[in-house]
Amino acid sequence: MITTTISNGFHPPDASTSVPVPIIEAQDLAKEFGDFQAVKNVSLKVGAGQILALLGHNGAGKTTTTRMLAAILAPTRGVATIGGFDTVRQPLEVRRIIGHLTEQPGLYNRMRVLDYLDFFGELQSIPKNILRSRSEELLRRFDLWDTRKLRMGEYSKGMRQKAALIRALIHEPQVLFLDEPTSAMDPYSAKMVRDAISDLKRANRAMILCTHNLVEAEILADRIAIIRKGEIVIEGTAEELKQKLLGAPHYRVELNTPMRELPPAIQGLEGITVLNQDEQSFTYQTEQPDDWNPRLLRALDNYGLGVITLSQVSRSLESVYLKIAGTPDGTGDSRDEVEQAQRKRKSTRRQEVLK
Amino acid sequence: MSVNSTLMAPARPRSSFRRAMIVTRREIRDTLRDWRIVTPIVTLVVALPLLLALVLTANSTFLIKQLTPETFYNKLLPFTMLAIGFLPMSFCLVIALETFVGEKERNSLEALLSAPLTDLELFMGKYISATLPTVFASATASVTFYVVMALSGLQIPISAGLALTFVGLNVLEALVMVAGAVLVSTHTTSVRAANIMASFIIIPMSLAVQAEAILLLNGLNNGMYFMLLGLIVILLMLLRSGVKIFNREEIVAREGDNVSLKGVLSGFGYFFKRTPREGLTHQKTGARWTPWRLYRHDIPQIIGLNKGASALLGICLLGAIVLGVWLSYWPEVQQVRQEYNLGQQISANQTNPTCVLNSDGTTLQAAGFGAVTWQRLFINNSFAVVFASLASVVTLGLAGIAMLMVSIGPIGFIIGLLLQADHNPLPLLAGFVLPHGIFELTAVIIGISGGIRMGNAIISPPRGLTIGQSVQFSIINFVKLMALVIPMLLIAAIIEANLTPTIGCAITGGKF
Numbered sequence: 025m026i027t028t029t030i031s032n033g034f035h036p037p038d039a040s041t042s043v044p045v046p047i048i049e050a051q052d053l054a055k056e057f058g059d060f061q062a063v064k065n066v067s068l069k070v071g072a073g074q075i076l077a078l079l080g081h082n083g084a085g086k087t088t089t090t091r092m093l094a095a096i097l098a099p100t101r102g103v104a105t106i107g108g109f110d111t112v113r114q115p116l117e118v119r120r121i122i123g124h125l126t127e128q129p130g131l132y133n134r135m136r137v138l139d140y141l142d143f144f145g146e147l148q149s150i151p152k153n154i155l156r157s158r159s160e161e162l163l164r165r166f167d168l169w170d171t172r173k174l175r176m177g178e179y180s181k182g183m184r185q186k187a188a189l190i191r192a193l194i195h196e197p198q199v200l201f202l203d204e205p206t207s208a209m210d211p212y213s214a215k216m217v218r219d220a221i222s223d224l225k226r227a228n229r230a231m232i233l234c235t236h237n238l239v240e241a242e243i244l245a246d247r248i249a250i251i252r253k254g255e256i257v258i259e260g261t262a263e264e265l266k267q268k269l270l271g272a273p274h275y276r277v278e279l280n281t282p283m284r285e286l287p288p289a290i291q292g293l294e295g296i297t298v299l300n301q302d303e304q305s306f307t308y309q310t311e312q313p314d315d316w317n318p319r320l321l322r323a324l325d326n327y328g329l330g331v332i333t334l335s336q337v338s339r340s341l342e343s344v345y346l347k348i349a350g351t352p353d354g355t356g357d358s359r360d361e362v363e364q365a366q367r368k369r370k371s372t373r374r375q376e377v378l379k
Numbered sequence: 380m381s382v383n384s385t386l387m388a389p390a391r392p393r394s395s396f397r398r399a400m401i402v403t404r405r406e407i408r409d410t411l412r413d414w415r416i417v418t419p420i421v422t423l424v425v426a427l428p429l430l431l432a433l434v435l436t437a438n439s440t441f442l443i444k445q446l447t448p449e450t451f452y453n454k455l456l457p458f459t460m461l462a463i464g465f466l467p468m469s470f471c472l473v474i475a476l477e478t479f480v481g482e483k484e485r486n487s488l489e490a491l492l493s494a495p496l497t498d499l500e501l502f503m504g505k506y507i508s509a510t511l512p513t514v515f516a517s518a519t520a521s522v523t524f525y526v527v528m529a530l531s532g533l534q535i536p537i538s539a540g541l542a543l544t545f546v547g548l549n550v551l552e553a554l555v556m557v558a559g560a561v562l563v564s565t566h567t568t569s570v571r572a573a574n575i576m577a578s579f580i581i582i583p584m585s586l587a588v589q590a591e592a593i594l595l596l597n598g599l600n601n602g603m604y605f606m607l608l609g610l611i612v613i614l615l616m617l618l619r620s621g622v623k624i625f626n627r628e629e630i631v632a633r634e635g636d637n638v639s640l641k642g643v644l645s646g647f648g649y650f651f652k653r654t655p656r657e658g659l660t661h662q663k664t665g666a667r668w669t670p671w672r673l674y675r676h677d678i679p680q681i682i683g684l685n686k687g688a689s690a691l692l693g694i695c696l697l698g699a700i701v702l703g704v705w706l707s708y709w710p711e712v713q714q715v716r717q718e719y720n721l722g723q724q725i726s727a728n729q730t731n732p733t734c735v736l737n738s739d740g741t742t743l744q745a746a747g748f749g750a751v752t753w754q755r756l757f758i759n760n761s762f763a764v765v766f767a768s769l770a771s772v773v774t775l776g777l778a779g780i781a782m783l784m785v786s787i788g789p790i791g792f793i794i795g796l797l798l799q800a801d802h803n804p805l806p807l808l809a810g811f812v813l814p815h816g817i818f819e820l821t822a823v824i825i826g827i828s829g830g831i832r833m834g835n836a837i838i839s840p841p842r843g844l845t846i847g848q849s850v851q852f853s854i855i856n857f858v859k860l861m862a863l864v865i866p867m868l869l870i871a872a873i874i875e876a877n878l879t880p881t882i883g884c885a886i887t888g889g890k891f
Contacts, residue, residue: 056661096492096627100661116495124493128486132405134412143405147398147494191490 047072047199047230048093053102055088055254062088064254065102070247072198072228075221077235077245079345085254086234087127090201093232094124106199120148123197125205127234129188133177137168137187140176141194148195155194162190166216181208189217193224200224200231206240218244238341248341250348258348262341269344272311274337277320279304280330287327296320307337398496402504403511410474410512423467424516428524431459436531456528456535457545458595463524464549465588467516471553472577475509475560480573483564483630492627502561502625509557510550517549544603548591551610556580558617562837565624566846620838629845646848650855655680658852659841678863681829681856688776688828688835692783696820699784703791707799716796734884757872761865764823768830768857776831783827787820810883815875822867829857829864 046069055063063085070076078086091097093104095115103110109117132140138159145155163169166186171179176187185208192200205221206214221244224231235241241248242262249259258265267273282303291298295316299307310316317334324331410416435442435456443451482488491501528535537545559580560573567573587606594602650658652668654676666672682689706712763782770778790812797804833853840849 091489091631094493096489096631098628116497119493119495122493124490126486126489126493128489130485130487130490132409132487133485134409135405139408143401144490144494146401147496188490 045071047107048076048104048232049106050089050093050104051102053089053092053099053104055085055092055097056100062254063092063099066251066254066256067102068249068256068259070230070232072230073225074247075225075231075233075245077233077241077248078251079235079238079241079248079349080251081349084251084349086251087203088254089251090124090203090232090234094122094201095119120195121197122199122201123192123195125189125192125200125202127203129184131176131179131184131187133175135176136174137163137172137176137190140187141191144191145194150195158194158196159190162193165220166190167213182210182213185209186213186217189220198229200229201234202231203234204236205233206235206237214240238345242341250345252349262344265341265344265348266339269347270339272309273313274299274307274309274339275313275317275334276305276307276337277324277334278332279306279324280332281328283329287323287329290320290323290327293320293323395500396503399500399503399507402491402496402501403508406478406505406508407512410477410508413477416470416474416477420467420470420512420516423470424520425523427466428463428520429527431463432524432527432531435459436528436533439533452536454596454598456533457537457541458592460521460524460535460537461545461548461591461595462588464517464521464545465552467520468513468549468553468556469581469584470516471509471513472556472560472580474512475505475557476564476570476573476577478505478509479561479564480567480570484569488630492631498626499622502622506557506561506621509560510553513553514550517553518546521545521549541600541603544600544607547607548603548610551607551614552584552587555610555614555617556584558614558621561621561625562617565629616838623839624846643847643851646851647855650848650852651859655684655852655856658855659843661843673859673862677859681860682825684856685825685828685832685860688831689824691776691831692780692824692828695780695784696787696824699787700791700794702784703788703793704795704798705791706788707792707795716799734880734887751876753872753876756875757869760819760823760868760872764826764864764868765861767823767827768833771827771830772833774834776834779827779830779834783823806887807883810886811879814879814882815871817871818867818874819871822864822871825860825867826864829853829860833857 048068048070050066050068053063053066054061066085066089068076078089080086088097092099093106093111095106095111095118098112103112105111106118107121109121111118135143141159141162142152142155145159150158160169163172166189168183168186168190171183176184179187185205189202189205192202202221206217209217218240221231221233225244233241233245245262247259247261248265249256250265251257258268260268284303286298286301286306290296293316295310295312297309299309301307308320313336321331321334439451442455446455482491496504525535525537560577563573563576563580567576587610591603591606594600594606653662654665654672657663657665666676763786767779767782770782771780790808794804794808797807833850836849836853837846840846841852844852
């Protein structure tokens with residue numbers, strides 16, 4: 025379990041409160057490089073003990089957003105505060121309470137991991153004795169203790185990633201920006217890192233997780249924001265996103281008796297839409313499963329149709345992501361489809377008016 | 380929460396030397412672990428001084444015979460010591476490029492940028508780490524050479540002052556090279572590209588060393604102090620720009636070394652379409668570009684931005700006049716004045732050759748300036764302003780200032796001569812300088828201030844602009860300024876050729 029000692033005089037609020045006080049807060053954040061708008065009006069809030077996953081194609085604006093939040097880049101417009109500190113006016117205070125796992129591990133190849141952690145620990149003004157014990161604890165936790173005498177240039181990609189993650193955690197930051205934390209890791213190490221992230225979440229850390237691993241995002245994140253061409257196009261819990269983008273949940277019923285067709289009374293249940301059926305099973309959709317699933321079971325029982333299983337059809341976050349983020353060049357996504365539909369409607373209306 | 384952070388000036392956090400030293404220690408340790416750097420430095424510090432000392436000792440009799448004892452002891456040995464001190468210095472450039480660009484290339488910089496360090500601490504930490512090992516190596520090499528020579532029975536007759544000058548020169552050269560390397564580093568994203576650009580530092584530094592050699596071998600040891608002074612000035616300028624340019628924004632935002640003509644042209648278009656204020660804050664274009672907007676908004680804003688450079692030029696202009704007056708009092712000038720009886724001629728109420736008196740001696744006609752037409756004046760002045768401005772770009776503004784002072788200095792000189800002849804210089808100035816000078820001098824100051832800003836664009840880019848954008852911004856501003864300067868020079872030329880002689884003769888009565 026990762027320690028939860030609070031350093032730097034910062035005390036994160038209790039995550040058990042129903043509406044956590046935002047630790048990471050950005051309002052209308054924008055970044056322009058000359059004519060190029062890398063980030064447009066990004067607003068987000070992350071409370072203590074919460075994880076926000078930022079999803080998006082390469083170049084969508086995730087890294088620029090985290091760089092602005094980490095007080096590395098100044099926003100062209102907008103404001104961001106981390107733990108109440110303004111990223112533009114109080115950058116040092118911000119950098120003291122954040123841990124930033126960058127896109128590339130970027131280690132010093134000629135250094136040993138303990139010296140590396142000493143260096144960053146000293147920059148964070150951690151007393152030497154605490155620093156040593158903390159380094160050992162983290163290195164043991166991430167299975168790097170036995171390789172501490174190797175130069176980091178000799179490390180594998182996964183080991184490098186873990187060393188970089190330990191560097192981001194060495195000062196026990198209250199806020200974490202994790203850019204692809206499990207990239208290049210074997211499944212065992214990836215699980216180890218995910219467990220560590222979950223522990224940090226329980227220890228009330230506020231985190232932003234940039235990832236292309238949608239399963240990981242779904243497992244770890246409380247909320248997911250999809251960023252496209254510098255804009256957050258949708259944000260919510262994984263379930264909310266699926267609901268919004270893919271419609272009401274789907275359920276599959278497996279029956280113990282073969283049947284040619286579903287009885288009309290069942291097909292006629294107003295809260296249920298049957299999507300497809302075969303001899304011994306059928307799939308349906310309902311907006312209010314709490315209400316309609318029991319009714320359906322009762323109706324099936326009345327017709328003497330025994331139910332072996334009733335299960336929710338799992339829908340992947342990938343479908344949501346592809347639907348909203350589309351292709352990297354921005355074609356073929358739902359936003360374009362919506363825009364096309366709007367254009368078509370306008371044109372039809374214009375023709376009707378002309379007639 | 381306010382939504383426009385650009386309106387809030389970011390507070391500058393206090394920098395600590397202790398934190399900078401943490402970076403320095405790590406960098407030095409890293410450098411000393413790199414055999415590609417350590418091996419040549421050790422060779423230059425130990426092997427080369429030993430080898431040279433042995434060669435010089437073994438051949439001393441022959442060399443003294445060939446070069447004379449004076450040249451051997453007082454010139455060759457001190458110069459060898461200076462050169463031995465300089466050679467390890469050249470490695471500071473390699474270390475600096477590794478430290479600044481290498482870190483960027485290896486992607487380890489972003490982690491450091493996320494640490495609680497100010498830009499200045501990071502700059503100082505890296506700057507010191509790049510210079511300290513080589514300064515130490517340089518001193519060791521010189522001392523090794525001196526000691527080995529002394530042990531061989533050949534004492535180098537070097538005064539403490541000269542030895543200190545050598546140390547000063549070597550240290551300053553190292554500091555200048557590292558400061559130059561910072562500038563190079565901000566323009567590149569790979570060590571390879573930085574090494575190519577480093578020739579811009581190596582060539583001037585090797586020229587400086589050659590100049591030192593010439594001074595030393597010719598016994599002009601005092602010239603070394605001027606070299607020191609020159610290096611200090613260059614160092615201060617480079618440091619100023621280095622500190623300004625070395626910021627997270629510039630480092631992180633630059634991600635490629637590619638040159639795109641389309642990109643460059645679009646950059647020029649970007650700043651041309653916007654008013655300077657919009658360009659500086661990356662705002663969208665407000666009013667469409669029109670000649671009216673150019674004269675109503677763009678040019679006044681540029682003049683406002685260049686007010687520092689204009690003030691400097693104004694001071695230099697007054698300085699040139701004072702300098703001219705001062706020169707006129709030089710004994711050498713007095714001698715010439717007496718030789719040609721200049722004071723007598725002026726005080727004898729001689730007629731100004733520019734003016735022609737009528738036969739009655741009262742009515743006055745202006746003879747003009749002979750073959751000088753307004754077209755010639757206009758072309759000459761326009762060329763001078765453009766040339767001075769462009770020369771300012773490569774001389775950090777010095778050429779523009781020098782050209783202005785050289786053209787204004789003679790006015791001061793004439794004032795001085797008139798004062799010495801007990802004549803009031805004001806009518807002459809009011810008649811022969813003021814009518815066209817109002818336009819000409821104003822245009823020259825406005826124009827050259829644009830040139831100085833172009834020269835300053837690399838050293839001191841405005842906040843929010845990259846170096847490239849800063850250069851484009853200053854060029855476009857200069858071009859826009861020309862829309863005011865050229866017409867003003869045209870007006871000045873017409874007045875100077877056609878009205879100034881008449882006004883001048885009328886005010887002065889045709890006399891000096």
